[in-house]
Amino acid sequence: MKLQIIFIILACMIPIKCHAMGSYNEIGTILQNLFQEYSSADCTKYANDDEVYKSFPFELDFNSSKRKSSKTYAEKNANGNIIVLNINKQEYVPPSVFCLAELQELHIQRTKFRTFDLGLPIAIERLASTLINLTISDTPISYLPEQIGRLKRLQELKLLNTSLTTLPNSIGKLSSLVHLNLRGNKLISLPSTIINTHSLQTLILNNNADLRSIEALNGHSNLKVLQADNCQIERIPLNLSKLTDLKMSNNSLTDLSNIHTLGDKTNILVCFLQSQCIIARILTEVQPDARFISWIQSPLDCTQYNNGYEILSSFSFVTHLNPISSSSSQTYGLMDSNENVYYLNIANQKFVPLTVFCLKSLRELHIRNTSFYEFQLDDNSIHTLPSEIEFLAPSLTRFAVYDTPVAHLPEQIGKLRNLQWLTLSNIGLIDLPNSIGNLSSLKELRLHLNKLTSLPTTLANLRNLVFLSLDNNRQLRSVQFVNDLPTLQSLYTTNCSIECLPSNLPNLQLLYMSGNNLADLVNIRTLGNNSNLPKYFYFSKNRIHSVPPQIGYIRDLYRLDLDHNELTSLPLDLLNVTTLHDLYIRNNRFSITDLQIIAAKFKTTNPNLNLKY
Template identity: 50%
Template sequence: MLVCLLRIEWTTTSKSNSDIRSRSSLNCSQYTDDDEILVSFPFHVDMNPFTRVLTKTNGLMNDEGHIYHLNIINQKFFPLTIFCLKHLQQLYIRNMSFRNTNHRLPSEIDRLASTLISLSIYNSQLTHLSEQISRLKHLQSLELVNTNLMELPYSIGNLSSLTFLYLANNQLSSLPDTIKNLSVLSQIVLKNNLYLRSIQSLNGLPNLKGLQIDNCPIEQLPMNLPYLTDFQMSKSNLSHLIGIRTLGYKTKNNKYFYFNNNHIQSIPPQIKYVNNLYFLNLNDNHLITLPLDIFNITTLHYLYIQNNHFRDYELKKIVAKFTVTHPYMTLYYTKSNS
């Protein structure tokens, strides 16, 4: 019994030491300035190019010799020494395999905690983020697009400065509840996450103004987003708009809502409570009628109801009614093909 306990303790200690060595393997003290760090990269970086070519790796350096912007393009190897750049504010990565980091964002990202304000990774293989990303207290913009990202760490809720979150074309299946802690987050893009079935974790975000979640199999609207003005939720699995009155109720700014290409069968009377509804796209749904309440929304200037299931006489009545109540409104309508 004693031997077994000792063996378990040694294994645990060994693993802990291995983790510590892994975290401390990056030795930035050997570099005296940013130029030496650049030399350590396995690829060339054009600094302060007269013309910035979108297909070539480049960067920007200030008069003090500090690199504050990096745009890394078409590289296979991610050099950890990037995290030794003490003044880096913007890091953009395109077409990188991240093979040497096991398709994960390295935990050493926290070395940029005091400077990084924008992180953008496109068309790369990055399936997971490190929990250490939560230490980027100044990060305002996070873009991970077409990276096969599978999940967000729970610690993402600690990004207290984050205002823009762009996660399109990934493999997300859920969102952590901690995302609602992002109190200054104003824009989210989640389109083309084909396994994402719920966005209820976003409920209650206090300052969210724009939300784009097209082409996701989501069945319910988010709730209680008081400042939402731009909402795109087309090509989803919506069958109703229950809860729509809880969107944008604290702002008088015009609302632009896109619900086209869903399975919506009816519009709730509560739609009349949407504050300053200006644009509403209901094309390609299963509507057979509209509630009387929609004719009382005097702020509505654009309405799309093409390719629904209205009968001819019902559609004629709707058009005639809007001609009287909304002579200023642009109405798009056609008979459904079905």
């Protein structure tokens, strides 16, 4: 229609001569020829497909054994008619293409249509009885004609990087359409008629940067896969009962209000929301999606439970109360005389029920080998401890998670002001939130067997911390943010990659730093200098090449392990440490003579020393 209007206007202009272009009548004739060439597409002059493709301004390869989109080729059926045509990097698409009698697949790449306004030619309707697959990529198309709706056999339509701005209402008439890919265009909205494409199962809208709404899809009866990354969509769709795959990274979503209406008739749900990937697979035989989705977006309502019994009965497993004998590998709870559950150990279950955070008197919670997600998540790096942990802030004093994927802690962890013991062991923890520094009552923090690479600066705020374990965080290079902790007595950092000693830990008694990258022991004098208790320092399997004279000033040094380092000498100051009971210097670079001299010296100054060399 746009082309017809332009043609009529130009054809009616006064035929004034133009030195550069000839007359307007000549321009009108050219436009008319172009219009008739594509709209009429007079196919009567071609007796068969051979005559059609001979009219093409390029050669076709009929001998290609494998389809290659980078080539221009065709495939014939037993009748000698072309059923597959791939046009790539040609000057233009010949109008006679639409005269191919049995064409089933048409693929056009980097080849323009010679329409005046770059619309898809209306002659596309001539392929209505045969065309099953239409792909146009990297070819400008400003719009689709209404005639596209006549392709009743079309099952797959791909319009990729075509600059398409709108879809015609007739798109809803494509009754056989199963796959629609509109990636990399300039769509702003979808027509309301798209709801009528009842056979549509896959819709791809990625990289339509101005697309703000897909509400026209609401209630679609058969859509299973919807991808809409890198758009400007503000709301997720609703009532897509068969949806199994939803990808909506990098949009303008602010909430997931309708997510419980998606995929309620399927047992698989895949959500890619705000650049976060959650892949959920059914683990139970019950309808899973409602519970899984509500866990993502619906607030936990604890008011529906009157007591601990009702909360425990909401669990999907049996919790034995006050058992005569108990084991950490069993799930059990302890209840006081007021029927308050104050201790809970959940072990080897499928998932932790969210309602556990409704136990308002819970003082100790232990989770062992039990996921916080009802569904298996393929990517462990996205596991997060539920933010509802803050519900336990008034009562929780001890919290432990073992052998359960938790890559991140929510900022709400910092609200557990009464928490004294926190253990997160072998959970794949990647980082700690800054709010960890708000745990003002924390005495023991155990973070061994994780994937920490650094510690937050706020760790220095844990002024009551007595015990810290960071063993087997292989990529952890620094513990400088524990410097100056006034009450820290035990620090375990075995098998990390730490390069420098901590400093200014006046009450330190136990320091385990074997298996690190220490090159020296600078600042060792600042460790434990306010405590008269025995000091046990372990530095085996490092790269230590020297021990500073400061070693002589450590108060009450009892054991010093320097096995498996690069030492060639020891300072004289160490001879004067009469409290030293055990000294290990095996597998260093001492000469035999040096070792004999060292042993003789210590036999004189500290005859009770247990020297291993």
